Amino acid sequence: MLNIQNLKLSFGEKEVLKGVDLNVNKGDVVTFIGPSGTGKTTILKCINYLVEPHEGQMQIGDINIDFKNINKKETLKLRRNTAMVFQQFNLFKNKTVLENVMDAQIAVQKKSKKEAYDKSIDLLGKVGLLDKEKDYPSKLSGGQQQRVSIARALAVEPDIILFDEPTSSLDPELVDEVLKVIERVAKTGVTILLVTHEMDFARKISNKVVFMEKGKVVEEGPPQQIFENSQNERTKKFLRKFYAKTNEMVEAK
Numbered sequence: 042m043l044n045i046q047n048l049k050l051s052f053g054e055k056e057v058l059k060g061v062d063l064n065v066n067k068g069d070v071v072t073f074i075g076p077s078g079t080g081k082t083t084i085l086k087c088i089n090y091l092v093e094p095h096e097g098q099m100q101i102g103d104i105n106i107d108f109k110n111i112n113k114k115e116t117l118k119l120r121r122n123t124a125m126v127f128q129q130f131n132l133f134k135n136k137t138v139l140e141n142v143m144d145a146q147i148a149v150q151k152k153s154k155k156e157a158y159d160k161s162i163d164l165l166g167k168v169g170l171l172d173k174e175k176d177y178p179s180k181l182s183g184g185q186q187q188r189v190s191i192a193r194a195l196a197v198e199p200d201i202i203l204f205d206e207p208t209s210s211l212d213p214e215l216v217d218e219v220l221k222v223i224e225r226v227a228k229t230g231v232t233i234l235l236v237t238h239e240m241d242f243a244r245k246i247s248n249k250v251v252f253m254e255k256g257k258v259v260e261e262g263p264p265q266q267i268f269e270n271s272q273n274e275r276t277k278k279f280l281r282k283f284y285a286k287t288n289e290m291v292e293a294k
């Protein structure tokens with residue numbers, strides 16, 4: 042359902058994506074791991090067209106895009122077929138929880154208010170926030186805000202949901218409530234691309250893990266292959282370092 046070939050992007054002189062290929066099937070949960078500054082967020086942003094790749098092809102459902110010649114109509118289609126959940130939630134601060142979830146349904150999907158309302162209430166129930174519909178985001182905890190932004194992403198029924206480190210800015214005790222919601226979303230069969238440092242979670246929910254380094258995919262495969270059986274020196278080195286750091290943090294506590 043998603044096929045990316047030779048995706049390239051530079052910021053000024055800096056080449057950030059150096060020809061990324063990716064193949065995702067409907068219902069896949071794909072997790073991206075890799076060192077900081079490697080281009081993981083940038084890939085998600087390319088798929089949502091928040092940044093503009095200067096080369097590469099992408100096929101998503103029945104849309105075929107050549108980034109060298111992308112037109113306005115294709116851009117809109119891309120945006121409509123994908124929804125992104127950010128590390129910093131990015132909710133509209135001057136809108137209530139309910140309005141945040143209803144908004145794009147009315148503005149973009151042209152649904153009636155009643156339809157958008159019903160859908161939003163249903164989704165807020167699913168993320169466990171029915172009692173918060175009239176609140177403004179500033180009154181909510183980080184975990185609650187993130188659950189609102191997941192409901193908002195689901196509201197437009199995207200083919201793909203892109204999660205960029207959805208739990209990194211949360212206090213540790215709030216991480217689980219958000220991971221549980223993501224797990225439930227994954228079980229509905231929607232296609233998910235996820236960037237995370239929650240390795241245990243990645244191992245549990247993904248059927249594919251992509252290890253990236255310096256703007257390239259180094260290795261990809263089922264979680265078991267990447268986490269337990271990788272034959273790739275760079276993947277092994279990254280994971281060794283990652284777990285050493287995690288252990289240090291645990292011991293320091």
Ligand SMILES: Nc1ncnc2c1ncn2[C@@H]1O[C@H](COP(=O)(O)OP(=O)(O)OP(=O)(O)O)[C@@H](O)[C@H]1O
Nearest residue numbers: 052053055057075076077078079080081082083084
């Ligand atoms: N808007 C921008 N303008 C200039 N450079 C950028 C921009 N966005 C990202 N970069 C650079 O592109 C590179 C890749 O960034 P990206 O955010 O995709 O990395 P990442 O793998 O998500 O890292 P992290 O794990 O720290 O989130 C980095 O070197 C970053 O500094």
Ligand SMILES: [Mg+2]
Nearest residue numbers: 081082083236
């Ligand atoms: Mg990032």
